[in-house]
């Protein structure tokens with residue numbers, strides 16, 4: 320049973336998809352707490368509606384990373400809630416020390432692009448502007464780089480001629496809400512093995528979710 324802590328900065332639709340899959344009995348895990356670096360992020364409200372502990376964690380003085388004292392505050396909060404696995408769901412900061420080393424291969428992220436293409440911000444917009452014909456999402460482990468950790472799962476979507484950044488992001492998010500619960504479910508069942516940069520998945524005979 321994974322004891323999950325979710326970190327997010329925004330709407331929390333991925334948190335919701337994971338929580339819904341847990342409630343439906345599809346993932347052997349529970350979400351012990353949710354933390355946000357943004358005091359009024361909707362993800363905190365979603366968590367409270369689900370009866371899950373939720374808190375704003377001050378990550379200042381930095382704006383784009385969690386490091387030093389802020390990272391220490393986050394670790395304390397996660398420890399307080401006995402978290403052993405961290406899920407980044409729209410958390411808009413780079414993870415630095417000491418948080419990075421506190422959960423080795425126990426921290427995952429979802430990125431709205433088919434990595435290694437289009438790391439960084441607003442990846443769906445990058446894909447559209449580049450003229451890519453396929454976009455998608457990637458679930459990966461966190462390492463020290465920006466969106467560079469070992470890839471667990473990817474799902475692709477077509478880019479349509481009449482797409483706007485918003486319509487493409489919405490199509491990608493539908494796939495995120497499938498990929499993220501699936502990846503966490505596989506990890507919770509001990510079906511995921513990391514071999515250097517490659518992540519090997521034992522799916523058995525099950526077709527999941």
Ligand code: GRF
Nearest residue numbers: 329330331332333409430431
């Ligand atoms: C998603 O597109 C995710 O890929 C990116 O941030 C967005 C978060 O959305 N990292 P939500 O807060 O889960 O709705």
